[in-house]
Structures are given as C-alpha cells and as structure tokens.
Amino acid sequence: MFSTFRLRDPVDVGVALIGGSAAAAAGVALGWGKSAWIIVILSGLAGCLAIIRRPALGVALILTLAPLEDFLIIQGQTAVMLAALLVAAIFAVQVAIRRRLLVDSTAVMAAALIMWALATILWSPDKDSSASNWISFALVGLLYLLLINLIESKEDLKLALWGHVIGGSILSLIVTKALMAHDFARSEFVLGYGINLVSRLIGLNLLLSMLLYELERHFLRKVALFLAAVLAGIGVAVTLSRGTWLGVLASVVILGLTGAFSGRRRLPVGKLLLLCLGGVILIYILNTYLFDQHGLWKLTERFQSGVTLSDSGGGRLKIWRVAWQVFTDAPIWGHGYNSFKYEYTRYLDTGGDIKNAHNAYVLMGCELGMVGVVLFIAVLLTVFAKVWRLFSAKGVNGAAIAPWCMALFAFVFVATMVDSAVERKYVWYTLGLITLLTRFYSDTQSTDNRAFPRA
Numbered sequence: 001m002f003s004t005f006r007l008r009d010p011v012d013v014g015v016a017l018i019g020g021s022a023a024a025a026a027g028v029a030l031g032w033g034k035s036a037w038i039i040v041i042l043s044g045l046a047g048c049l050a051i052i053r054r055p056a057l058g059v060a061l062i063l064t065l066a067p068l069e070d071f072l073i074i075q076g077q078t079a080v081m082l083a084a085l086l087v088a089a090i091f092a093v094q095v096a097i098r099r100r101l102l103v104d105s106t107a108v109m110a111a112a113l114i115m116w117a118l119a120t121i122l123w124s125p126d127k128d129s130s131a132s133n134w135i136s137f138a139l140v141g142l143l144y145l146l147l148i149n150l151i152e153s154k155e156d157l158k159l160a161l162w163g164h165v166i167g168g169s170i171l172s173l174i175v176t177k178a179l180m181a182h183d184f185a186r187s188e189f190v191l192g193y194g195i196n197l198v199s200r201l202i203g204l205n206l207l208l209s210m211l212l213y214e215l216e217r218h219f220l221r222k223v224a225l226f227l228a229a230v231l232a233g234i235g236v237a238v239t240l241s242r243g244t245w246l247g248v249l250a251s252v253v254i255l256g257l258t259g260a261f262s263g264r265r266r267l268p269v270g271k272l273l274l275l276c277l278g279g280v281i282l283i284y285i286l287n288t289y290l291f292d293q294h295g296l297w298k299l300t301e302r303f304q305s306g307v308t309l310s311d312s313g314g315g316r317l318k319i320w321r322v323a324w325q326v327f328t329d330a331p332i333w334g335h336g337y338n339s340f341k342y343e344y345t346r347y348l349d350t351g352g353d354i355k356n357a358h359n360a361y362v363l364m365g366c367e368l369g370m371v372g373v374v375l376f377i378a379v380l381l382t383v384f385a386k387v388w389r390l391f392s393a394k395g396v397n398g399a400a401i402a403p404w405c406m407a408l409f410a411f412v413f414v415a416t417m418v419d420s421a422v423e424r425k426y427v428w429y430t431l432g433l434i435t436l437l438t439r440f441y442s443d444t445q446s447t448d449n450r451a452f453p454r455a
Contacts (some may be wrong), residue, residue, distance in 0.1 A: 055094060056156035058087035059147055060163030066425050067164070067171040067201045080425075084139060084146075091146055102149045106382040106435060110141050110428075113368075113375040117337045120368055124336025125343075133338045140425050147432030154215075154440045160433070161212045168205025169228045171198065172235035179238050197424070199241030200415055203248050204426055206232035207411060208433075211404045243418030250414050251407040258391065258403040316358045316418075322347055323357060327365045334369030360416035376422055383431050384409060386438040393442070401441040405434050 065080035095101050117134055124130040151157050175198050209229040216222050236244055326335065326343045335343050340357055343366060357363035364372040387409055391402035412430050415421045 055087065055090055055150040056152065056159055058090060059150050060159045062087060063160055063163040063429060064167040067167040067205065087146060088142060091150060104148065104435065106379055106431065107145055109375060109378040109382055110144055113372065113379060114138050114141050116371055116375055117368060120334055120336045124339050126338065130336065130338035137423050140423060140428055143425060143428045144432045147429060148435055151436055157436050157440060158212065158215060161208055164205060165209050165212060165225065165228050168201060169231050172202050172205065172231045176235055176238050195239060196241050196243060196419060199236065199239035199244040200419065201426055202232050202235035202239065203244040204411060204430060206236055206248060207251055207408060243414065247411045247414035251411045254410045255403050255407040258406045319358060320362055323362045323366055330369060332369045332371065334367045334372060337367055340366050357420045358418060360420055360422040363420040364422060383434055386435060390438045390442055401437050405437050408434050
C-alpha cells in the first residue's frame, strides 16, 4: 500500500531532477548565494544530458520554470526561455533525423494566427518594437508544438504535469510569503511579477495538482499532490484575484457537471471526504495563520466589488469602452500587432496611463482586427472539438478524463476573458496538455499509449 520512489522509475527520476533544479532556482531568487548557482549549473549539465536521452524531460523542465520565469535571469535572459530554446534545438534535430513532425488542426490555426500577426506589423505604429515582441509571441506559440511532439506517452505526460506542480508550488510559497510581508497589498507587481499573472499560474497549478492526483497511483505521490493542492488553494485566496476565483469556480462547476453527464454520477465517499478535508485545512490555515482582520476585510471587499462591479471590474469596463472606439476605426485588419498601448492613449480623451486590454478578444480585435479574432477563436475551437469528441465517445477512459479536459478548457477560456492571455505561456501549454490528455486517454488509443510509433 505504501509505495516509495524508485530510481528506476522514469517519473521518479524526472521529478527528482526537476525538483532539484527548481529548488536551486528558488534559492537564487531568494539570494542563497553561490551555492545555489553551483547547483543550478550542475543541474543544467545533468539536465542537458537527460533531455537529449528523453526529450519529454525538457518539456517538464519548461513547465517547472514557467511559473518561476522572472526569478532566474541568466545573462539578461530568463531561464525558461533558455530552456525552451535548448528543447527547441533538440526537437529540431529530432525532426531532422526522424523526418517526421506532428501537426494537428490546432497547430495549423496557431501558425495562421502568428503569421497574420507578423503581416500586421507592416501597419503597426512601432515596427521595431513590434517585430521584437512578435518573436516572443512566436516562441510562446511554439510551446504547443513542442508539447504535442515531445510527449509520447502517459508517463511523459505525468512527468510534464509534475514539472508544473513543482514550479507552481514554489511560486505559491514565495508569493504567499511576500504578500503576508506587505499586508496583502495588491500592488501591480509582486517580486517582479504581475499580480494577476501570478494568481492565474497558481490557480492553474491547483487544477493540475488535482488532475495529477487522479492520475497517480503511488501513495506518497498522492500525499505530495494533496499538499500541493492545499498550498495552491492558499495562493489563490491570498492573491485576491477575482478573475482567478471565477476561473477556478467555473472549472470546478464544469468538472462536476460534465462528470455527472459522462456517467460518473456518484462521487466516491473517499474522494468526497478528501475534498472536505482539504477545504477544512485550507480555511483553517487562512483564518488562523494568514488573514488578520485587515486581510479578511480586503478579501470581503474584493468579493463584493466583483459581484456588484462597483469598481467597473477593476477598470476593465472603462478600458473596453475606449477599446471599442479603437476597434471600430479598423475592424477588419486592426491597427497592427503590438499597437494597443499606442492606440488606447490616442483615443483616450482625458489622457491617462497606458492600459492593458485585460481581454484577449479585445486585444486581438484592436491589433489584428476581426481576422485575428476569428483565428484565435479557431485555435480554441479546435481544442474544444477534441475534448467534445472524447466526451461524446462514452468510453471508460473518456468518462474519466473528459471532465478534467473540460475544466482546464474552462479555466483557459475565463483567463482569455479577464486577461490579455493570448501571449501568455500558460494558455498555450495548457492547450497542449488538453490535447495530450484527449490523445492518451482516448479509448481508441493504441496499447503502447504512444502518440506515434517510434522510428
């Protein structure tokens, strides 16, 4: 009943390697000094060798570093970007040797969106800055292609999920500590991170921890995932982001509804008790150790203003009214990639600070026009179609996994409604994870559980 980590188990080896690298990265971020850098360098060398042998480890490393993006900078570049470039190079060599590249409908739509963004730079007000930002956008979109090609089995997928859980848990600890030190003040940035981005990453980590808990069978791993989910729940609460609260709530509701309609109408008593236990622990920690009276007041105030829209959705409604004027001036082709901040300031009658669109569709409409909006919606619809096919198949595996795919998709959709998320890494790798879940847990999947046979 009590199974332990085995060095011969590829998931355990990968988790150990990635966990050590993430801990070292956190040590650098927290100022532990040269010893942490030495561990980072040694972990990097070991990681390069391991990634060459098993490329899925590279994907897991990217997902580990993604939540910690601004904590580890090497020669002016984030560690996650360097890891992505390393994995992309290995991927390119693999494609050249195998002469095989897996491209699905989502990848095609994503490529069309990225190329359309490139074309609109021709009429963007700042072509140099737009070209630089477009390269970053293209690399972010590349994450989807890396995931669907380098993750070839269920074990690879679990390893990637473990990577995100480890990185997200470290992020939850660091951010919770920082917010407690500042009396839960919601400044725009926390340790160099946008507060809303931090909250989205932690909320996503909560869902992925719960999903991986369902997939794992080892007792110690399940205990670790239970604790990671509680930690992520604390992070979701203390960041006070109403968009994340809405995303998590929508995901949980859809998880329950789709679980019922997919044939899993009865929640096992053990899991129900476990959910209750996790909720009790979460509430106790928040009430006893984290929130004082001031913190509870801020929590209540954020919730009430979100329900009544007394603050115009954090200023979003005012931004969208101005953005509508921007959109109607160039509804088909848009004003050009990376133009929103310039156009918003130009159309704002009373002046003011440069604003974020806080909505992916508003951002796409203003910058890329209806063409960009349609292409981005097409990307989401191709992923949703895969989930719907899995949900409609009524097979044993589909009934178990389809609700989780629906829940993750709901979280991404809410994120695109409350954030300019089209350029966020977490959107693209979450879409990749959903695609992989529908592939490996479909009842028509081959017995070796591989995306495609080895050469």
